[in-house]
Amino acid sequence: MQQAVRMPKSRRRFRLKPLQVREALAAYGFLAPYLVIVTVFMLIATVTALYLSFFYVNFGFTEPIWYGLRNYQIIWYDLTHNGDFGNSLVNAVKYTVGVVVVQTILALALALLLNSKVRGRGIFRTAFYLPALTSSVAISLIFIWLYNTGGALNWVLGLVGIPPQPWLNNPTTALPAIMALNIWTTAPTFMLVYLAALQDIPDTLFEAARIDGANTWNIIRHITIPLLRPTTFVVVALGTIGAFQVFDQVYVMQGTDCGPLRSTCTPVLIIYDTAFKSSLMGLACAEAIVLFIVIFTLTILQRRFIDANIQY
Amino acid sequence: MAMSTRASVEAATRGKIDGNKRDRIELTPGQIALYAILIAYAIFSLLPFVFAILSSFKPEAEVLAQPPTLFPQHLTLQNYKDVLQSQEFPFPNYILNSLIYAVATAALNVVLGAMAGYAFGRMQFPGKNVLFAMTLAVLMIPPSLIMIPKFLVANSLGLVNNLGALIIPAAVTPTSVFLMTQFLKTLPRELEESAVIDGASRFRTFWQIIFPLIRPAMITVAIFQFQGAWNDFMWPLLVMADKDKYTLTVGLTFFKGVHFTQFGLLLAGAAINTAPLVVIFFIFQRYFMRGISTSGLAGR
Numbered sequence: 001m002q003q004a005v006r007m008p009k010s011r012r013r014f015r016l017k018p019l020q021v022r023e024a025l026a027a028y029g030f031l032a033p034y035l036v037i038v039t040v041f042m043l044i045a046t047v048t049a050l051y052l053s054f055f056y057v058n059f060g061f062t063e064p065i066w067y068g069l070r071n072y073q074i075i076w077y078d079l080t081h082n083g084d085f086g087n088s089l090v091n092a093v094k095y096t097v098g099v100v101v102v103q104t105i106l107a108l109a110l111a112l113l114l115n116s117k118v119r120g121r122g123i124f125r126t127a128f129y130l131p132a133l134t135s136s137v138a139i140s141l142i143f144i145w146l147y148n149t150g151g152a153l154n155w156v157l158g159l160v161g162i163p164p165q166p167w168l169n170n171p172t173t174a175l176p177a178i179m180a181l182n183i184w185t186t187a188p189t190f191m192l193v194y195l196a197a198l199q200d201i202p203d204t205l206f207e208a209a210r211i212d213g214a215n216t217w218n219i220i221r222h223i224t225i226p227l228l229r230p231t232t233f234v235v236v237a238l239g240t241i242g243a244f245q246v247f248d249q250v251y252v253m254q255g256t257d258c259g260p261l262r263s264t265c266t267p268v269l270i271i272y273d274t275a276f277k278s279s280l281m282g283l284a285c286a287e288a289i290v291l292f293i294v295i296f297t298l299t300i301l302q303r304r305f306i307d308a309n310i311q312y
Numbered sequence: 313m314a315m316s317t318r319a320s321v322e323a324a325t326r327g328k329i330d331g332n333k334r335d336r337i338e339l340t341p342g343q344i345a346l347y348a349i350l351i352a353y354a355i356f357s358l359l360p361f362v363f364a365i366l367s368s369f370k371p372e373a374e375v376l377a378q379p380p381t382l383f384p385q386h387l388t389l390q391n392y393k394d395v396l397q398s399q400e401f402p403f404p405n406y407i408l409n410s411l412i413y414a415v416a417t418a419a420l421n422v423v424l425g426a427m428a429g430y431a432f433g434r435m436q437f438p439g440k441n442v443l444f445a446m447t448l449a450v451l452m453i454p455p456s457l458i459m460i461p462k463f464l465v466a467n468s469l470g471l472v473n474n475l476g477a478l479i480i481p482a483a484v485t486p487t488s489v490f491l492m493t494q495f496l497k498t499l500p501r502e503l504e505e506s507a508v509i510d511g512a513s514r515f516r517t518f519w520q521i522i523f524p525l526i527r528p529a530m531i532t533v534a535i536f537q538f539q540g541a542w543n544d545f546m547w548p549l550l551v552m553a554d555k556d557k558y559t560l561t562v563g564l565t566f567f568k569g570v571h572f573t574q575f576g577l578l579l580a581g582a583a584i585n586t587a588p589l590v591v592i593f594f595i596f597q598r599y600f601m602r603g604i605s606t607s608g609l610a611g612r
Contacts, residue, residue: 020436026514027437034428034484035443040469041462041481042450048461059464113350126597127354130361133589133600135543137561138582142364144568145375145575152363152380184357189604196605245456248545252565268456275460276550284460292457 053286059279071286085287088258088265089294091175095266096243098179103187104235108228110187111194112220125195132188136248143181144168144253168253171263178249178264186242190235197231198224233306237299244295247272267291361586368392368579375575391580402556406563407584413478413548413559414541418534424484425533426526429492430518434504444493450486455546463550477551478559482541488533494606495529496522532603535596539589560585 028035053071055064079086110128114121131139146153147167154164167177201224209219225232247268250259256273258265267287275284363382367375368391370384396403431437432444462481471477499522507517548559564585567578593600 023435023514024437027431027435027440029515030427030431030435030518031443033424034489037481037484038446038450038486040465042453042458042486045458045461045465046453048464049458052461052464110353113346116346118346118350122597124350124354125601126593128357129593129600130590131357133539133593134361134586135545135561135589137543137545137564138585141564141567141578141582142360144573145364145367145578146360148376148575150376150378155378155380188357192601192604241452241454245454247456251545251549252568268459271456271459275463281460281464288457288460292454295454 049285049288052282053289055282057281059281067282071283074283075286075290084265085270088267088270091265092244092267095175095179095246096240099182099243100236100239103183103239106187107190108194110191111198114195115198129188131185137252139181139185140249140252147177169260171261174259174263178253193235194231197228201227229306236302236306240298241295364579365583368583372576391576395577395580401563401566403563405556406558406560410542410560412475414538416479417482417541418538420483421485421488421537422530422534425488425492428489429496430522432493433496447486447489466551472551473553473557478548491533491606492529495526531596532599535592535599536603
């Protein structure tokens with residue numbers, strides 16, 4: 001009885017007028033191509049990654065075989081026995097810490113310099129941005145040449161008495177060499193993000209501080225940087241997500257053999273190797289899931305430390 | 313509105329500086345230090361390109377000369393000829409494949425992205441908030457997570473080793489939809505109201521009234537996608553199996569030989585890969601800047 005009374009009421013709430021139905025149909029018409037592509041190539045793909053990680057998939061040879069948690073056990077064994085995937089995660093952490101710290105500071109410093117009243121700001125901004133424009137492959141090729149034992153970098157260092165180094169063939173310098181070029185190419189993009197944020201800070205705040213007698217450094221330290229914290233979170237988070245997944249530069253400069261003493265192995269390179277050289281798609285998916293969990297956890301932690309309790 | 317205010321403030325301050333620029337630049341040590349740092353970083357950021365491009369016109373023996381010279385002693389186009397006429401790798405094909413990939417996905421993203429952005433930015437329909445939240449979430453999915461299943465899905469759809477494999481998955485990206493939505497939201501509501509009252513359908517309103525008005529967003533989306541596709545390396549590497557199907561970025565990696573590398577060819581290849589983007593960048597600079605600041609705010 002109660003049911004019968006309630007039903008029409010709740011139905012009426014959801015019933016759309018004919019005009020709204022037409023509007024909704026039109027909206028889904030506009031969205032249709034986008035929804036199809038996102039569903040097929042991103043959502044289904046994400047679900048498939050999770051699903052396949054429980055299977056043994058020897059691509060092109062056999063049908064998927066249920067494997068339970070075996071793939072994850074293999075990864076666990078690898079992690080606890082100093083295997084390639086574990087090693088690649090360690091490399092990725094080193095790589096990410098180095099790249100993100102330096103590029104964030106550099107991006108902020110360049111943005112602050114350009115945000116002061118500089119003439120020819122546009123010209124400097126363009127010059128700084130050029131490395132970010134070029135493909136990772138072209139940049140990597142240029143740096144293979146610059147880093148060469150007989151190359152220009154060693155010549156410049158020779159001027160100050162440093163003997164030539166085989167930068168890309170030495171296990172201690174191979175990874176930092178790639179980090180340096182990554183910082184050089186990514187910092188300008190984040191500089192632009194900082195510049196956009198700086199222009200949103202109301203000038204009255206700075207004027208008030210100046211009237212109170214604060215100098216430029218105090219203003220930067222106590223007003224600008226705290227106000228930029230949400231932007232810093234974005235820059236650090238996007239930087240971490242990008243650096244942790246470094247692939248192109250390492251592939252081009254060192255190939256899939258991971259450089260001298262496997263010093264430049266990165267997780268995505270291992271996943272690529274597992275999937276396309278060993279044809280073990282299930283294991284590769286499990287590795288990708290583990291990598292995703294690591295990146296996701298790092299982003300959440302960063303949000304807590306950087307973005308917490310901002311008050312204007 | 314905000315933009316024009318900022319522009320006028322900038323113009324005003326610029327005028328002020330111009331008024332007494334001489335004493336300002338020459339007298340304060342702070343200013344001198346500032347310009348010294350800016351010029352030093354500009355050189356740091358440009359020199360590798362300038363040096364690489366100038367060196368691509370040097371004969372092989374000079375490319376690794378010690379001490380290196382900035383300008384070629386013997387100017388030659390031989391490296392470019394060798395790259396483009398290579399018997400082993402059909403580079404003209406690679407350039408064409410990259411161009412098709414970049415132009416086709418840029419055009420598709422403009423049209424399909426504007427359509428989706430119109431629905432998200434200017435229409436009311438059930439499920440809108442959920443779908444837009446999904447768009448933001450998808451932006452955060454790391455490409456490496458879905459690289460393999462995306463390849464398997466494409467493979468089962470026959471999208472391997474053909475241009476469709478490059479174009480279809482990138483025909484409309486969440487980034488383009490986000491950029492379009494943000495822009496379309498800012499247009500005044502009255503634009504289509506009268507058209508809707510007159511009984512014009514949503515599709516006619518979109519094509520005839522809105523679409524012609526969103527040129528800035530279209531250019532931003534187009535150059536972003538062009539740059540992304542032209543520079544893309546991982547996806548073409550996965551889906552293009554035959555040597556004549558590669559894109560330019562994939563083809564270029566073969567210059568780094570296993571035993572020895574021909575640096576002149578490598579630099580000419582890098583220059584061919586870089587040149588179109590530099591030209592586009594100089595024409596559409598402000599659209600690049602706007603796109604980056606908008607998409608950088610997506611994470612907030």
